[in-house]
Amino acid sequence: MKVLVTVKRVIDANVKARVKPDQTGVDLANVKMSMNPFDEIAVEEAVRMKEKGLATEVVVVSIGVTQAQETIRTALAMGADRGILVQTDGEPPEPLAVAKLLKAVVAEEAPNLVLMGKQAIDGDNNATGQMLAALLGWPQATFASKIELNGDKATVIREVDGGLQTLEVNLPAVITADLRLNEPRYASLPNIMKAKKKEIAVKTTADYGVDIVPRLKVVKVSEPAKRQAGIKVESAADLVMKLKNEAGVL
Amino acid sequence: MAVLVIADHHDGHLRDTTHKTVTAAQALSGDIDILVAGVKLDGAAAEAAKIAGVRKVLTADSEALGNGLAEAYEALVVGLMGGYDAVLTPSTSMGKNFSPRIAASLDVAQISDVVEVVDANTFVRPIYAGNALETVQSSDAKKVITVRPTVFKAAGEGGSASIEKVDPTAASGGARFVSEEMVKSNRPELGAAKIVVSGGRAMGSAEEFQRVIEPLADLLGAAVGASRAAVDAGYAPNDYQVGQTGKVVAPDAYIAIGISGAIQHLAGMKDSKVIVAINKDSDAPIFQVADYGLVADYKTAIPELMEALKTAGK
Numbered sequence: 001m002k003v004l005v006t007v008k009r010v011i012d013a014n015v016k017a018r019v020k021p022d023q024t025g026v027d028l029a030n031v032k033m034s035m036n037p038f039d040e041i042a043v044e045e046a047v048r049m050k051e052k053g054l055a056t057e058v059v060v061v062s063i064g065v066t067q068a069q070e071t072i073r074t075a076l077a078m079g080a081d082r083g084i085l086v087q088t089d090g091e092p093p094e095p096l097a098v099a100k101l102l103k104a105v106v107a108e109e110a111p112n113l114v115l116m117g118k119q120a121i122d123g124d125n126n127a128t129g130q131m132l133a134a135l136l137g138w139p140q141a142t143f144a145s146k147i148e149l150n151g152d153k154a155t156v157i158r159e160v161d162g163g164l165q166t167l168e169v170n171l172p173a174v175i176t177a178d179l180r181l182n183e184p185r186y187a188s189l190p191n192i193m194k195a196k197k198k199e200i201a202v203k204t205t206a207d208y209g210v211d212i213v214p215r216l217k218v219v220k221v222s223e224p225a226k227r228q229a230g231i232k233v234e235s236a237a238d239l240v241m242k243l244k245n246e247a248g249v250l
Numbered sequence: 251m252a253v254l255v256i257a258d259h260h261d262g263h264l265r266d267t268t269h270k271t272v273t274a275a276q277a278l279s280g281d282i283d284i285l286v287a288g289v290k291l292d293g294a295a296a297e298a299a300k301i302a303g304v305r306k307v308l309t310a311d312s313e314a315l316g317n318g319l320a321e322a323y324e325a326l327v328v329g330l331m332g333g334y335d336a337v338l339t340p341s342t343s344m345g346k347n348f349s350p351r352i353a354a355s356l357d358v359a360q361i362s363d364v365v366e367v368v369d370a371n372t373f374v375r376p377i378y379a380g381n382a383l384e385t386v387q388s389s390d391a392k393k394v395i396t397v398r399p400t401v402f403k404a405a406g407e408g409g410s411a412s413i414e415k416v417d418p419t420a421a422s423g424g425a426r427f428v429s430e431e432m433v434k435s436n437r438p439e440l441g442a443a444k445i446v447v448s449g450g451r452a453m454g455s456a457e458e459f460q461r462v463i464e465p466l467a468d469l470l471g472a473a474v475g476a477s478r479a480a481v482d483a484g485y486a487p488n489d490y491q492v493g494q495t496g497k498v499v500a501p502d503a504y505i506a507i508g509i510s511g512a513i514q515h516l517a518g519m520k521d522s523k524v525i526v527a528i529n530k531d532s533d534a535p536i537f538q539v540a541d542y543g544l545v546a547d548y549k550t551a552i553p554e555l556m557e558a559l560k561t562a563g564k
Contacts, residue, residue, distance in 0.1 A: 017378035130350035140422030160343040163432035216358035216386040230541035236554035249503040
């Protein structure tokens with residue numbers, strides 16, 4: 001079984017995003033970039049499938065600027081077998097365009113499973129996996145916290161509002177990872193060295209003939225209204241009095 | 251232009267996320283229809299028909315829709331979209347699951363988690379965990395939108411729309427519902443509660459979380475929330491999580507106990523009307539957003555707080 005995993009190069013999860021003064025976007029100059037945390041979980045899951053003998057090959061795909069090769073390299077160091085970068089310039093393409101490019105990669109690679117993060121922490125769209133599934137006409141299982149493969153099916157426990165839902169999907173399918181699916185490993189030094197020798201094929205959007213012109217025009221990016229810090233109260237009794245009489249919320 | 255709102259309902263009743271999504275839809279068009287899909291539709295459809303300004307309520311009865319299967323929603327809604335210029339869904343876990351499928355199938359962008367409708371083509375949405383707001387203009391002929399319900403007021407009642415059955419289009423069937431395990435609780439739902447009491451990593455254990463947070467929540471008639479750190483440490487179940495990757499809440503009062511206030515947590519609660527923070531670290535970032543801060547160890551502060559609440563008649 002072949003597993004395709006997608007990774008996106010985004011601002012590091014521990015860095016606070018700052019809006020550019022001219023409101024054209026978020027300032028990413030000299031900011032630490034890393035693999036999208038949900039994608040890291042997806043990579044880990046794919047590598048574990050390979051270690052258990054369930055997957056024969058793990059192919060990692062990224063769509064983005066040339067530096068996204070470093071993100072792919074990280075996934076290769078975690079244990080993925082080879083990488084594909086579909087190189088784009090400038091702003092990352094929208095989820096629909098990414099889904100179309102991934103559909104073209106799927107057509108070439110013919111994986112049995114596509115594993116993705118449930119959302120990227122920059123655009124916060126939570127859409128690309130679902131869109132890819134729709135374009136392929138495949139079933140989907142989003143927000144996975146447990147995946148069990150059994151032959152040509154997968155049983156997936158999903159995190160939904162109010163609890164957990166279990167779905168069974170026919171393969172091939174798209175599964176997106178939620179936080180508690182696993183805890184991604186740190187790549188060991190020998191594996192980082194080994195990853196340097198693994199193959200990354202670099203393609204362009206033109207290779208796939210996909211139109212990636214944005215459908216949404218970004219008018220501006222602004223900073224949300226700041227909440228003012230309030231007051232410190234002296235005691236629990238003081239707090240209750242203020243909540244009751246001043247704030248009127250009790 | 252006509253717009254379709256997809257209802258969020260449970261057990262014969264509409265959730266108020268539906269009313270809030272209708273408010274967002276009103277900024278787009280006066281011709282609003284509501285789709286109530288799934289099972290046990292009569293009660294929810296009757297409630298939807300009463301929402302002020304609703305033109306028509308459509309019901310689609312099927313198990314697959316009741317289980318929220320994205321493939322089923324895609325087939326049904328794409329079939330209906332001939333008559334609509336936009337479809338709006340509350341961004342619940344179910345809405346987030348199926349809405350992008352509809353968008354891709356219609357070959358349009360999804361405008362995710364909208365917090366403001368500027369005009370029929372222009373929308374504001376949070377990005378980077380709410381650290382930035384993006385204003386986008388859509389050039390697509392049809393708009394597929396998910397709405398962050400907590401920021402919109404609920405649409406009022408007073409309507410008397412007609413109710414019409416539609417055929418629940420059969421989906422390909424590549425996905426099957428097996429089971430679900432919902433957390434049973436007598437407390438209000440996290441997303442809808444007037445007061446939320448949340449605990450953080452300072453609790454130190456699941457037992458302590460239950461011992462400290464839950465009685466306070468029950469005394470206040472509040473829902474229970476938790477920080478990601480508390481959930482990751484196993485102190486609280488994952489559906490308690492408030493934050494960018496969990497639930498976004500905006501109650502009248504949000505009481506954060508032993509929560510430091512990581513960016514991703516703040517993204518989930520900073521629109522609350524009143525924020526209360528109790529933390530023994532006076533430098534904790536949570537105090538920068540709190541209306542009322544109490545610098546104290548929760549171990550002594552919470553019993554005192556409960557005592558004071560009881561004295562105040564709670």
